[in-house]
Amino acid sequence: MTTTVFSGLKPTGSLHLGNYLGAIRQMIDLQDDPTTACRYAVVDLHSLTVEHDPRRLSELTLELAGLLIACGVDPDRSVLFVQSQVPAHAELAYLMEATVAFGELRRMIQFREKAGAQDRVRAALLTYPALMAADILAYDTDLVTVGEDQCQHLELARTLAHRFNGRYGETFVVPAGVHPAHVARVMDLVDPTRKMGKTSTSSVGVISLLDPPRVVERKIGRATTDGDRVVRYAPDEKPGVSSLLAVLGALTGTHPVPLAESYQSYVALKRDVAAAVIALLEPVQRTYAQIRDDGDLDVVLRDGAGRARQLAGPTLERAHRAIGLAPAA
DSSP states (O other), X not given: OOEEEEEEEXXXXXXXXXXXXXXXXXXHHHHXXXXXXXXXXXXXXXXXXXXXXXXXXXXHHHHHHHHHHHHTOOTTTEEEEEGGGOTHHHHHHHHHHTTSXXXXXXXXXXXXXXXXXXXXXXXXXXXXXXXXXHHXXXXXXXXXXXXGGGHHHHHHHHHXXXXXXXXXXXXXXXXXXXXXXXXXXXXXXXXXXXXXXXXXXXXGGOOBTTOOHHHHHHHHHTOOOOSSOOOXXXXXXXXXXXXXXXXXXXXXXXXXXXXXXXXXXXXXXHHHHHHHHHHHHHHHHHHHHHHHHHTOHHHHHHHHXXXXXXXXXXXXXXXXXXXXXXXXX
């Protein structure tokens, strides 16, 4: 029996090392499992919830898709597409908005955090969990690759699927979340108390997948550690050193605790972390450059969008009929 997997990445900034270790590597592992059918989306519509530069969004969308392929996502084995090129997402999102309650959306932690930091809050920021639910439910998804910060949104998607099925008849598959069994928690190199992020204001603390070797060496060399000079894995007491050990452990397949015992200095640790990161990134960057130079990325994404439209169409039609609308065209 085939298990359908969905994952979406938002093009709000360049992909970084944390994205690779926390999400992309898992996406590739799932793709390589012959029992799974993977649908991977660049969820560009989610980027419209806040102020953005249209030209920058367009470029980041292509960059993200190209990097996914360069990292190992195979468009022949996975359906890779851009969300806005599949109208079923927006159509189904409205049906989800007609199913969810205002209070449920207002209680979303990310909405409260992001809205509190803005003077002008877009309605899309409030309703985008309904769009996220539509992204997932459109493909009869069994499993969703999800990080800690999206668990609440996945639970809402599950709630809406159950509610819609209960009110209007069995329509949607109720998805479950899948979390990596072992994943490095990659922290910002400058502020190791927070996760590395695509929209971080401190670019010197973020290792982009497109950073050249010299930049990687410089950033890791300047990474925040502490003053006691003891290499030890203790995330609460030594967040900077522990993050470096977690990254090296993830890249070498070694647990960070015994890994720490092999180092006598931070200099040696940083040198080996930089070498391991560069070894990972160099082939990715070569493949990415070739993908962009070939000019075939648009064709690949159009093909992926066509396949996604075929997959989502029957689900949208079922939802239309169940809720009392005319069948989808």
